[in-house]
Amino acid sequence: MAYRNTPKVQFPLERYQVNGLPFGKRSVLDGVLWGIHLGEDIIVKAGTDVRAIGRGTVVYAAFHAGDAEKGNWGHVIIIRHRHPRRKQVFYSLYGHLGTSYKRIGDTVDLGEPLGFIGEGYTAENGFWEAHLHFAIYMGPWQKHVLPGYWKDGDTRTRPEWWVVPSEFIAEYDDN
Ligand SMILES: [Zn+2]
Numbered sequence: 229m230a231y232r233n234t235p236k237v238q239f240p241l242e243r244y245q246v247n248g249l250p251f252g253k254r255s256v257l258d259g260v261l262w263g264i265h266l267g268e269d270i271i272v273k274a275g276t277d278v279r280a281i282g283r284g285t286v287v288y289a290a291f292h293a294g295d296a297e298k299g300n301w302g303h304v305i306i307i308r309h310r311h312p313r314r315k316q317v318f319y320s321l322y323g324h325l326g327t328s329y330k331r332i333g334d335t336v337d338l339g340e341p342l343g344f345i346g347e348g349y350t351a352e353n354g355f356w357e358a359h360l361h362f363a364i365y366m367g368p369w370q371k372h373v374l375p376g377y378w379k380d381g382d383t384r385t386r387p388e389w390w391v392v393p394s395e396f397i398a399e400y401d402d403n
Pocket of ligand 1: 361362
């Protein structure tokens with residue numbers, strides 16, 4: 229799959245406000261340490277459109293159902309992008325979608341709809357309020373879904389491969 233440059237980026241929701249779990253927060257749910265939150269949670273109504281933050285290629289799109297014990301992703305999409313001048317490759321991750329309009333290998337444009345926010349408190353999307361988990365990943369691609377949390381000793385990912393999504397979007401420029 230070819231790399232696609234994105235001269236611009238935008239937020240994945242029309243109104244992007246981190247009103248759920250922020251990036252980097254150490255989370256304990258029902259007494260279990262989940263670890264450091266690797267994205268930002270935006271609580272919004274189910275059915276809200278989620279849009280691609282820039283031009284890119286879909287490198288992951290799959291449905292990860294949860295259950296009563298462990299909520300999961302619902303539909304999750306990961307898009308690979310590249311900065312036009314720095315040639316830096318980065319990935320945007322969108323979790324808890326109720327559906328996915330995209331498949332692996334699809335190309336996407338800035339602002340293109342990817343799906344919409346799934347219903348909350350369901351086996352499909354996880355037993356929590358309807359929300360978008362949005363993350364920016366700068367590490368090596370691993371051909372499978374990326375985790376939403378990191379804790380000490382977890383070798384699936386490294387915390388330094390993740391950045392604060394809202395800052396990344398706000399500060400992005402093509403120079
Ligand atoms: Zn989250």
